[in-house]
Amino acid sequence: MSKSYVFPEGFVWGAATAAYQIEGSPLADGAGPSIWQRFAHTPGRMLNDDNGDIACDHYNRFRDDIAIMKSLGLQSYRFSISWSRVLPEGKGRVNQKGLDFYERLVDTLLENDIAPVATLFHWDLPAALDDRGGWLNPDVADWFGEYSEVMFKRLDGRIKRWATLNEPWVVTDGGYLHGALAPGHRNRFEAPIASHHLLRAHGKSVQAYRAIGQHDIGIVVNIEPKYAASDSAEDQAARDRAEAYMNRQYLDPVFFGKYPEQMRDIFGEAWPEWPQADMDLISQPIDFIGVNYYTRNVTRHDESSWPLKASPVRQPQHTYTETGWEVYPQGLTDTLTWVKQRYGNPQVFITENGAAFFDPPKAERGRVRDPLRVSYLRQHLRAVHDAIDAGCNIGGYFVWSLLDNLEWSLGYSKRFGIVHVDYQTQTRTPKDSARYYAGIVASHGARL
Numbered sequence: 001m002s003k004s005y006v007f008p009e010g011f012v013w014g015a016a017t018a019a020y021q022i023e024g025s026p027l028a029d030g031a032g033p034s035i036w037q038r039f040a041h042t043p044g045r046m047l048n049d050d051n052g053d054i055a056c057d058h059y060n061r062f063r064d065d066i067a068i069m070k071s072l073g074l075q076s077y078r079f080s081i082s083w084s085r086v087l088p089e090g091k092g093r094v095n096q097k098g099l100d101f102y103e104r105l106v107d108t109l110l111e112n113d114i115a116p117v118a119t120l121f122h123w124d125l126p127a128a129l130d131d132r133g134g135w136l137n138p139d140v141a142d143w144f145g146e147y148s149e150v151m152f153k154r155l156d157g158r159i160k161r162w163a164t165l166n167e168p169w170v171v172t173d174g175g176y177l178h179g180a181l182a183p184g185h186r187n188r189f190e191a192p193i194a195s196h197h198l199l200r201a202h203g204k205s206v207q208a209y210r211a212i213g214q215h216d217i218g219i220v221v222n223i224e225p226k227y228a229a230s231d232s233a234e235d236q237a238a239r240d241r242a243e244a245y246m247n248r249q250y251l252d253p254v255f256f257g258k259y260p261e262q263m264r265d266i267f268g269e270a271w272p273e274w275p276q277a278d279m280d281l282i283s284q285p286i287d288f289i290g291v292n293y294y295t296r297n298v299t300r301h302d303e304s305s306w307p308l309k310a311s312p313v314r315q316p317q318h319t320y321t322e323t324g325w326e327v328y329p330q331g332l333t334d335t336l337t338w339v340k341q342r343y344g345n346p347q348v349f350i351t352e353n354g355a356a357f358f359d360p361p362k363a364e365r366g367r368v369r370d371p372l373r374v375s376y377l378r379q380h381l382r383a384v385h386d387a388i389d390a391g392c393n394i395g396g397y398f399v400w401s402l403l404d405n406l407e408w409s410l411g412y413s414k415r416f417g418i419v420h421v422d423y424q425t426q427t428r429t430p431k432d433s434a435r436y437y438a439g440i441v442a443s444h445g446a447r448l
């Protein structure tokens with residue numbers, strides 16, 4: 001008899017986006033520039049010199065997009081708040097029109113029985129703060145605490161689930177170590193400092209929330225499970241380093257108040273020692289973690305790779321997405337059971353899961369066929385259910401993404417949406433995967 005995939009009562013079905021990737025109008029109504037506004041307008045940084053000036057024009061079209069969410073039966077919507085819309089200089093003066101936009105967004109979601117889940121920082125640091133050192137300046141934790149407080153005071157209660165940071169690993173690995181993402185630094189001494197101040201900022205935000213918030217706060221991390229390419233000691237050690245660097249570097253401090261021991265092997269003299277007071281701030285209790293899962297990594301030792309001395313081994317037997325990620329649903333089950341076992345079965349939301357496959361720039365007679373994405377969703381939702389059967393405490397799932405959008409420095413070349421966006425006309429067209437997902441939501445998983 002085949003397994004039933006009906007999800008537990010109360011499991012939440014949603015979709016996710018992020019401000020700079022969909023909103024457009026980055027400087028409208030008094031908003032200040034973010035580092036992504038600057039980065040995207042720096043020639044050579046973005047594929048095709050794409051930028052977020054228009055994106056999906058969500059700033060103006062959010063009501064239409066919420067109507068689409070409603071038509072799909074979504075129960076929740078994860079979005080991010082543009083810090084520099086609300087605080088144009090990153091601190092001090094509040095731009096009421098920026099706050100008003102997010103209040104309208106939240107109130108419209110609630111009018112449509114869609115629960116808002118807000119991420120305070122999804123990479124778009126105010127440029128004015130980057131001028132003061134950004135994530136390298138120890139004061140950034142207080143700046144983030146101040147911004148968090150502004151948001152909590154205005155919207156807590158209507159927003160009942162807050163995430164402080166999205167994927168701090170990507171921010172530091174991409175923005176400070178390898179330079180592919182804003183602010184585009186390549187410095188192994190800066191990366192650990194940025195990482196630590198991101199975590200301190202998380203701590204200050206949680207501290208602020210405990211003083212005024214009444215609901216839940218957590219952190220969102222990307223996790224890519226690592227599998228040794230062979231039984232050799234070298235490959236096993238490489239796997240351990242890769243797991244420490246990506247998957248434990250943020251959760252270990254948050255849950256245990258200490259960094260993985262491999263961090264000093266990886267960064268050597270560039271790895272600082274931090275005061276216990278910082279680790280106490282970082283490891284205050286949180287209410288949930290968001291896990292963003294896309295793929296796994298089969299890891300081998302590679303002396304030439306910097307700074308990890310570890311490289312992925314391609315798995316030709318499996319499908320790969322347009323972003324070069326192996327489709328490996330078992331990795332999601334493995335990730336969720338790993339989190340359960342290592343961190344004491346905290347409440348977890350899959351805050352992002354999805355794939356970029358080739359989709360046409362225009363819908364054909366009102367339809368966009370995306371069978372690979374339908375298959376990806378089916379396999380990964382089944383993997384979530386398997387993790388729940390294994391005792392994991394999973395509160396919900398947010399597909400990445402609601403809309404095709406700006407995939408950072410890859411521009412508009414990668415389409416992750418279950419809803420197609422024609423960037424010339426801003427026409428939205430639910431793809432076959434949106435209809436499939438709507439059926440899963442309506443049946444609470446029974447149709448998986």
Ligand SMILES: OC[C@H]1NNC[C@@H](O)[C@@H]1O
Nearest residue numbers: 018167292352400407416
């Ligand atoms: O690469 C796909 C997604 N991954 N997590 C962060 C999001 O902003 C990305 O678009």
